[in-house]
Amino acid sequence: MSDHLLKQHRDAIDAIDQQILALINQRAQHARTIGEIKGSGVVYRPEREAQVLTRIKETNPGPLSGETCARLFREIMSACLALERPLTIAFLGPEGTFTQAAAIKHFGHAASTLACASIDEAFRVVEARGADYVVAPVENSTEGAVGRTLDLMVTTPLQICGEVVLRIHHHFLRQTPDMLGIKRVYSHAQSLAQCHEWLNKHLGDEVERISVASNAEGARLASLDPSSAAIAGDSAAEKFSLNKLAVNIEDEPNNTTRFLVLGYQQAARSGKDKTSLVISAPNRPGALHTLVEPLARNGVSMSKFESRPSRTGLWEYVFFADVDGFIDDVPLQAALKDLQDVAAFVKVLGSYPQAVI
Numbered sequence: 001m002s003d004h005l006l007k008q009h010r011d012a013i014d015a016i017d018q019q020i021l022a023l024i025n026q027r028a029q030h031a032r033t034i035g036e037i038k039g040s041g042v043v044y045r046p047e048r049e050a051q052v053l054t055r056i057k058e059t060n061p062g063p064l065s066g067e068t069c070a071r072l073f074r075e076i077m078s079a080c081l082a083l084e085r086p087l088t089i090a091f092l093g094p095e096g097t098f099t100q101a102a103a104i105k106h107f108g109h110a111a112s113t114l115a116c117a118s119i120d121e122a123f124r125v126v127e128a129r130g131a132d133y134v135v136a137p138v139e140n141s142t143e144g145a146v147g148r149t150l151d152l153m154v155t156t157p158l159q160i161c162g163e164v165v166l167r168i169h170h171h172f173l174r175q176t177p178d179m180l181g182i183k184r185v186y187s188h189a190q191s192l193a194q195c196h197e198w199l200n201k202h203l204g205d206e207v208e209r210i211s212v213a214s215n216a217e218g219a220r221l222a223s224l225d226p227s228s229a230a231i232a233g234d235s236a237a238e239k240f241s242l243n244k245l246a247v248n249i250e251d252e253p254n255n256t257t258r259f260l261v262l263g264y265q266q267a268a269r270s271g272k273d274k275t276s277l278v279i280s281a282p283n284r285p286g287a288l289h290t291l292v293e294p295l296a297r298n299g300v301s302m303s304k305f306e307s308r309p310s311r312t313g314l315w316e317y318v319f320f321a322d323v324d325g326f327i328d329d330v331p332l333q334a335a336l337k338d339l340q341d342v343a344a345f346v347k348v349l350g351s352y353p354q355a356v357i
């Protein structure tokens with residue numbers, strides 16, 4: 001390899017870096033001015049961020065992938081937004097959970113994350129304006145709905161203003177670098193379930209499976225005791241300096257979790273939006289059909305329909321529906337009007353941009 005050629009390319013990179021540096025700061029100046037124009041109002045604009053990321057992906061000339069460029073711009077926007085006002089995001093702690101990874105994926109590293117002891121607590125902190133937004137898991141592709149998040153959404157005054165989809169990779173973690181003398185394995189119940197085939201194959205019956213409040217808590221416990229192991233993701237492995245004895249041990253290779261972002265904010269239309277509803281009908285034959293029919297009749301397509309026992313005792317079940325489109329779209333307005341005539345309870349949980357990255 002010619003040293004001369006190498007130097008030429010490095011000089012070019014140095015010159016480009018200076019241009020990038022100047023341009024990023026020019027961008028930040030605009031964001032700061034936008035912040036001044038917004039005044040004391042809401043600074044985070046999910047629809048605008050979704051549009052920026054979509055444009056970057058669609059116009060990216062390569063060789064970097066669209067996904068990679070969107071991630072880079074995600075961080076640039078995060079830093080620009082922090083110049084307007086830094087955001088605090090409540091999540092189900094401790095540090096190192098997948099929910100924290102989802103919060104960072106959505107808001108970037110310039111946002112501060114606030115670990116909470118439970119999903120309830122994370123909602124409560126934001127409701128009391130102790131943090132700006134809450135990120136909460138709502139469904140996993142293998143394990144289904146996260147009931148607690150659904151229950152909280154029925155009564156919270158917060159609105160959904162975004163969604164995050166995260167690929168979940170579980171690793172088998174331990175203080176020592178071998179599989180000898182393992183007496184117990186800690187993880188969240190959902191993660192134990194998502195890896196049960198791997199566990200059945202690689203661990204004997206005598207190894208106890210202990211479900212704990214979070215994967216990160218499992219990793220913490222395993223870091224204190226050489227006879228214990230844990231199942232958790234990358235960030236918990238790093239945080240507690242554990243060895244990865246096996247990586248990506250989830251039974252389902254496309255294991256993903258969807259999270260919702262909630263705050264005191266209705267997102268504006270991004271052009272590629274979803275609306276979430278919770279509805280309920282009196283418990284009589286055909287009730288479910290009554291709830292679905294107005295959506296179908298008005299040509300509103302549904303991407304999710306989930307039932308959940310009602311906790312108020314007023315109705316037997318409540319139903320969570322995700323539909324395509326923004327709240328003031330004509331077909332959706334018509335469907336909602338028809339629904340209000342037949343449903344005992346309808347609450348719009350929010351209209352928000354579909355996840356871009």
Ligand SMILES: C=C(O[C@@H]1C=C(C(=O)O)C=C[C@H]1O)C(=O)O
Nearest residue numbers: 031034044045048049077080081
């Ligand atoms: C700059 C703005 O504020 C924030 C930062 C954005 C950015 O860096 O592009 C986009 C949306 C907002 O969350 C804006 O509203 O345009």
